[in-house]
Amino acid sequence: MYVKNVLLTISLLFAIICNGQDRDALIKSKSRHLFQSENYYLLNLDNQPLDSAFYLIGGVYSEKKYALNDNKRIKLMYPNSKVVFNKNNNRYYIIISESNDADEIIKTLKALRSMYEPLAWILVYF
Numbered sequence: 121m122y123v124k125n126v127l128l129t130i131s132l133l134f135a136i137i138c139n140g141q142d143r144d145a146l147i148k149s150k151s152r153h154l155f156q157s158e159n160y161y162l163l164n165l166d167n168q169p170l171d172s173a174f175y176l177i178g179g180v181y182s183e184k185k186y187a188l189n190d191n192k193r194i195k196l197m198y199p200n201s202k203v204v205f206n207k208n209n210n211r212y213y214i215i216i217s218e219s220n221d222a223d224e225i226i227k228t229l230k231a232l233r234s235m236y237e238p239l240a241w242i243l244v245y246f
Contacts, residue, residue: 154222157245161207170204172246174225176217178237187212197236216240 154174162170178194178201181187187203191214194201201216216232219225225242232240 154226154242154244157243159208160243160245162213162245163205163207165203165205170245173218173220174222175213175215175243175245176225176229176232176240177243178214178216178232178240181212181214182210184212187214190214194237213243 162175164170178198179187179190181190184203184205191201191203194214194216198216201214204213204215205211206213216237217225217228219228229240229242
């Protein structure tokens with residue numbers, strides 16, 4: 121997995137408002153779990169842009185076939201997981217879950233890390 125390399129390259133971008141909370145304060149308070157997207161343009165595999173949300177990422181891949189193959193394994197436990205493409209860095213991401221609620225997605229992340237995917241992380245895509 122390329123998750124460790126991706127985590128090193130993601131920089132935090134602030135000042136977007138969500139659910140009446142200042143995005144800067146929200147991300148700073150939960151910074152060990154949330155990684156702000158910068159220079160991301162996510163598309164589903166039908167080439168449609170993704171909506172703004174908190175995305176729980178289970179893997180990042182340089183080749184589509186590897187992402188699809190690993191997603192088969194993940195789908196056994198998370199049937200709604202999907203593969204998306206970041207047009208700006210030509211990488212494929214497995215999205216395990218998504219939410220507009222930071223606390224909800226962090227709870228899901230903690231449960232996921234303790235059971236199955238210790239390298240999972242949350243992408244803030246707004």
